[in-house]
Amino acid sequence: xxxxxxxxxxxxxxxxxxxxxxxxxxxxxxxxxxxxxxxxxxxxxxxxxxxxxxxxxxxxxxxxxxxxxxxxxxxxxxxxxxxxxxxxxxxxxxxxxxxxxxxxxxxxxxxxxxxxxxxxxxxxxxxxxxxxxxxxxxxxxxxxxxxxxxxxxxxxxxxxxxxxxxxxxxxxxxxxxxxxxxxxxxxxxxxxxxxxxxxxxxxxxxxxxxxxxxxxxxxxxxxxxxxxxxxxxxxxxxxxxxxxxxxxxxxxxxxxxxxxxxxxxxxxxxxxxxxxxxxxxxxxxxxxxxxxxxxxxxxxxxxxxxxxxxxxxxxxxxxxxxxxxxxxxxxxxx
Ligand SMILES: C[S@@+](CC[C@H](N)C(=O)[O-])C[C@H]1O[C@@H](n2cnc3c(N)ncnc32)[C@H](O)[C@@H]1O
Numbered sequence: 001x002x003x004x005x006x007x008x009x010x011x012x013x014x015x016x017x018x019x020x021x022x023x024x025x026x027x028x029x030x031x032x033x034x035x036x037x038x039x040x041x042x043x044x045x046x047x048x049x050x051x052x053x054x055x056x057x058x059x060x061x062x063x064x065x066x067x068x069x070x071x072x073x074x075x076x077x078x079x080x081x082x083x084x085x086x087x088x089x090x091x092x093x094x095x096x097x098x099x100x101x102x103x104x105x106x107x108x109x110x111x112x113x114x115x116x117x118x119x120x121x122x123x124x125x126x127x128x129x130x131x132x133x134x135x136x137x138x139x140x141x142x143x144x145x146x147x148x149x150x151x152x153x154x155x156x157x158x159x160x161x162x163x164x165x166x167x168x169x170x171x172x173x174x175x176x177x178x179x180x181x182x183x184x185x186x187x188x189x190x191x192x193x194x195x196x197x198x199x200x201x202x203x204x205x206x207x208x209x210x211x212x213x214x215x216x217x218x219x220x221x222x223x224x225x226x227x228x229x230x231x232x233x234x235x236x237x238x239x240x241x242x243x244x245x246x247x248x249x250x251x252x253x254x255x256x257x258x259x260x261x262x263x264x265x266x267x268x269x270x271x272x273x274x275x276x277x278x279x280x281x282x283x284x285x286x287x288x289x290x291x292x293x294x295x296x297x298x299x300x301x302x303x304x305x306x307x308x309x310x311x312x313x314x315x316x317x318x319x320x321x322x323x324x325x326x327x328x329x330x331x332x333x334x
Contacts, residue, residue, distance in 0.1 A: 075107035104136030239303035
């Protein structure tokens with residue numbers, strides 16, 4: 001989704017361009033995925049995709065629905081994707097990945113096809129809107145009541161309602177996920193977090209807040225004996241060559257302004273989030289952030305980015321200074 005996509009309407013956010021099947025142009029890779037996930041028959045795929053698109057567009061007319069992005073596989077285009085699959089399969093325990101703002105869960109389902117869960121890794125997928133999750137079940141016919149329910153654990157949640165307080169039970173047992181998933185319930189228990197086309201819905205301070213919250217979702221060691229393999233937060237969203245506000249409206253999102261980071265400012269943002277959490281020295285040794293601007297079609301440029309976190313314990317205690325006070329990040333973390 002981009003300014004250009006938004007501006008393909010009339011400029012009035014309430015006059016929406018109609019959905020049109022001619023805009024559904026899957027790549028070869030996406031076509032193979034859709035044949036695997038929906039039907040080997042391309043006509044069946046097409047009519048199901050279009051029907052679901054119409055229903056989703058009525059829920060919220062996101063430009064990415066208009067552009068059929070809910071059938072795209074942008075997660076796998078991230079340069080860290082293969083590295084993540086390798087890492088996941090070498091973990092000493094089954095890793096947990098969350099796709100936040102999953103919409104219908106296409107990227108998450110493709111992770112299964114690409115073997116993420118070969119060694120038991122779990123995939124969680126969360127969205128603000130249960131109706132999008134339900135449309136995903138309808139698109140792929142793999143809901144809980146179906147004959148082949150997806151192993152992905154879908155749940156609803158608003159990331160901005162998750163408490164930003166430090167997780168209090170990041171012990172070994174802290175990895176156990178609650179029966180009923182909530183964002184607060186998975187906070188501090190995750191190894192990989194993906195956010196596709198989410199950040200660009202918001203203004204600059206909200207993007208910073210969101211990044212802080214994603215960092216909170218990741219499990220960190222609660223003592224020096226707790227060895228954890230690297231964690232990764234990654235995603236993609238509209239960016240600008242020079243950071244600044246993106247002009248134009250965004251249909252269906254918050255009505256505020258949308259910020260576009262540049263690759264440089266995006267990397268700086270992540271370093272400053274982790275500096276706020278663990279200090280400058282720790283960041284130099286433990287954070288590897290990367291962002292690349294990529295043109296995804298003639299009009300749209302997106303930042304594809306990743307933050308790799310070496311989860312080393314901070315010797316003299318991990319502190320959380322957001323509210324001006326120093327609070328131990330984890331029980332036993334001082
Ligand atoms: C533009 S779609 C992106 C979908 C998909 N991740 C992708 O890469 O195409 C953004 C999704 O984020 C969800 N979303 C928006 N605000 C959210 C929030 N505060 N918490 C969780 N999900 C949110 C929306 O419901 C929508 O499904």
